[in-house]
Amino acid sequence: MRSKLFVPGVRPELFAKALAGDADALSLDLEDSVPGARKQEARAHVSAFVQSAAALASAKLVVVRVNALDTPHLVEDLGAVVGHGVGLVNLPKVESAQDVLAAVALLERAEAANGVASPTGLLATIETPRGLRRAAEIAAAHPRVAGLQVGLADLFEPHGIDRRDPANIHAVLFAVRMAAAEAGVPAWDAAFADFADEQGFRVEAGMARRLGYWGKSCIHPRQVALANEVFMPDAAQIALARRIVAGAREAAQAGRGAFVVDGRMVDLPFLKRAEALLASIDSNPSKP
Numbered sequence: 001m002r003s004k005l006f007v008p009g010v011r012p013e014l015f016a017k018a019l020a021g022d023a024d025a026l027s028l029d030l031e032d033s034v035p036g037a038r039k040q041e042a043r044a045h046v047s048a049f050v051q052s053a054a055a056l057a058s059a060k061l062v063v064v065r066v067n068a069l070d071t072p073h074l075v076e077d078l079g080a081v082v083g084h085g086v087g088l089v090n091l092p093k094v095e096s097a098q099d100v101l102a103a104v105a106l107l108e109r110a111e112a113a114n115g116v117a118s119p120t121g122l123l124a125t126i127e128t129p130r131g132l133r134r135a136a137e138i139a140a141a142h143p144r145v146a147g148l149q150v151g152l153a154d155l156f157e158p159h160g161i162d163r164r165d166p167a168n169i170h171a172v173l174f175a176v177r178m179a180a181a182e183a184g185v186p187a188w189d190a191a192f193a194d195f196a197d198e199q200g201f202r203v204e205a206g207m208a209r210r211l212g213y214w215g216k217s218c219i220h221p222r223q224v225a226l227a228n229e230v231f232m233p234d235a236a237q238i239a240l241a242r243r244i245v246a247g248a249r250e251a252a253q254a255g256r257g258a259f260v261v262d263g264r265m266v267d268l269p270f271l272k273r274a275e276a277l278l279a280s281i282d283s284n285p286s287k288p
Helices: 014-020 038-051 053-055 074-081 097-114 129-133 133-138 153-161 166-183 198-210 221-230 234-255 268-281
Strands: 003-007 025-029 062-066 088-091 121-126 145-148 188-189 217-220 259-261 265-266
Touching: 003 014, 003 062, 003 221, 014 025, 014 038, 014 053, 025 038, 025 166, 038 074, 053 259, 074 097, 088 097, 097 121, 097 133, 121 129, 121 133, 129 133, 129 153, 129 166, 133 145, 133 166, 145 166, 153 166, 166 198, 188 198, 198 217, 198 221, 217 221, 234 259, 234 265, 234 268
Parallel strands: 003 025, 003 217, 025 062, 062 088, 088 121, 121 145, 145 188, 188 217
Antiparallel strands: 259 265
């Protein structure tokens, strides 16, 4: 999931276009982009769309960002959207393992009520100081946690932290990436609000890519191509990863733990990186 495009739940006229676009995932939003008085309207639009023939037939991952646990909206959100067309539920402002377990219990209840047999994955957003401090326990709290997502606007803006300072961004991205790595789940980078600033988007996305993030959220269609480009390994990287995996098989047959690829000594950490890279592109139809 190199790119995940947010679409407000109150803009159903954008759903089909977003589904047909180039984003790897579509994130239908019931949270920040929907005012309180229109939550029910947004639920109805999103519920109808995720159950539509077009959404069910699409290979694109459909994500729904619901409202946070401490709001009165979450139970109704889940009841309206959990179903066969939703691949992940994105839970904002997760602050503890207990939050994850509470959300999973609500997910299970909604799945039972809606007759859904396959468990729905949970994408947990880290966007508060407490959530950042507890990111590792959040990532490991339950098998349904499919990954961590960073929310820099909520994490920075209320506290006067400069989003344009690369040191601030790197500190958060590194901490969340290590938390995700500890739990063995992927991490996704935050949205970038200034959609006219392509260079700013590239710089932030490039930093995340170098830290091992799998992709980035987009708030405008013009950002999708940028995210897809930044997070798509080039042909040389993929070819090297395949040589490392092949070399590992040969080394294992010969009883060796370390081996040489392209004149460089390779052992288990390098093999894990190669396997992760290949896994990240395995389901991507545009891979080199």
